[in-house]
Every structure is written in C-alpha cells, then in structure tokens.
Amino acid sequence: MDLVTQNGQPTSIIGLAGHSGLDGTAVTVAFEAGVNYFFFYNLEFERLLEGLKSLVASKREQVLVATGYQERDISGLRSYFDSVRRCLNVDEVDVFFAEYVCPDDDMAQVEAMLDELYSWQEKGLVRYVGVSTHNRSLALELINLGKFQVLMHRYNMAHRKVEADVLPSAYRAGIPVVAFTCTRWRTLLQGHPHWQQQPPTAADCYRYALHQKAVNLALTAPQNLQQLEANLSVLNAPPLTSEEIVRWQAYGNLIYGTGQDAFETQWM
DSSP: OOBBBTTSSSSSSEEEEETOOOOOHHHHHHHHHHEEEEEEEEOOHHHHHHHHHHHHHHHHHOOOOEEEEEEHHHHHHHHHHHHHHHTTOSSSSEEEEEEEEEETHHHHHHHHHHHHHHHHTTTTEEEEEEEEESSSSHHHHHHHOOOOEEEEEOOOOSGGGGTTTTTHHHHHHOOOOOETTTTTGGGSSSTTTOOSOOOOOOHHHHHHHHHHHTTTEEEEOOSHHHOOOOOGGGGGOOOOOHHHHHHHHHHHHHHHTTOOSSSHHOOO
16 A cells, blocks of 8 residues: 555655644745655644644645544544644544554554544545554554554664564555654764764664665654754655665664663564
C-alpha cells in the first residue's frame, strides 16, 4: 500500500510534526518546499494547527493530515477525533494512529481501538489506520496479524535492529513505515568523544532513515524555522552512498552504547 493524498499524489519523503516552537509559517514553508504530510500528537500545537487549517481550507486534496490518540478508552478516542475535525474544519483525517502501543497495553483494548478506527474508515472518516510503537516484537506481531495499514516506528542510526526484522516484514506486507525519532532526540547531532569526524546533521539523520526501502517518510519536528529550512534540504538530496551508510552505522554504534536511560535501548 502506498500513502497518497486525496488526489493521488505520493506522500513526501519528509513529514512535518508539531513542535511548540513552530507556527503557521512553518506549514506554509514546508508545503511550498514539497511537504504534504503533517502530523500532530495532540491539539496543543495551536499556532501550527492554525497554519494547517488555513492550508487544508484551500489545498485539502493535496495534504495528508495525520494524528493519533495515546489512551485506550473509546469515548476519549471519539471525543478527540471530533475535536480534531472541528479544529481543522475537515470531515476526514487521512492517517489516524493508535499511538505508543507498548508491552504494558491490554491488547484487547488496542484491538478494540483499531476496530473503531476501521469502522471510521468504512464511513469515510479515516483513510489509513495506523499504529505507532517503539517495540519491535509488538510491531512484528501486529504486522503478522494484519491489524493496521501504516506503521510509525522509532528508527535512526543508533536504533537499527528494525532493519533485520520489522522493516523487511512491513515491506513484504505492503505496510508503509513512518520513521520517527530520526535524530534520537537530537543526541545524534552532538558528536562523541571517540568520533573524530564531524557528527551528522539532522538532514543526514533523515537521509539515513530514508535509505531503507520500507521507510516511506521520515518525520521532522524542528524547533524553529531555521532548522526546518535546513531539514527540507533532504527533499532534493541524493540517496546515501554505501560509504555514507557504513560511516553513519559506525557512528550510531557509538551513540547507542552511551545510553543511560533504559528507554533509549530497551526493545531496540
């Protein structure tokens, strides 16, 4: 399955995610550069959402609106969904994720949530049903069960074990992958005492995520307009060379090994 806009255009390889430092100008700049995928975790990004509302008012068929819900209660899910549609003045959301599926979840509740999303799809209210997770085992289980249509998964130079299982499985199943935490919470940009070369830029990190054929797009959540404009260079950048891939994998190994928080390395 390919992620496409309502008028059939493929999704851009970079998607803009909400950040408190961005406003509606960022939406305009990203769209004019070629970005057509816009994601937000919740409705707290008011300034950015105002820009997105303005964009979809005139370019609805050219834009993929993506969001999701982290809790597992159906009433809260329905309330949030209605709030999103009112906020953006849209009838249909392009991609809706059951967010942060994790080992502590009651999978019966997760499946009930996905069933609800599929019922919305049948009514023409949602175009793609998605799941986001940091957990490789759960991602594989859900892929094998055919429980969703789009996967949003942590993937970057340091967190690469998905290359051996999740990404190939998603590709075989025809499930597009949205890569997030591509800069590993910006720690990949900071260098390492044992790395003598320049550390990667954020654009390098997105290009690394995109070198996998299973990855349809990489999410970027820049802190300001200057960072956004630098990251948009990925849209016209060439694919990584084999030498670059090897270099960034070696660098990722160093960064991964310094993780002190279990969340940074567990499941990966």
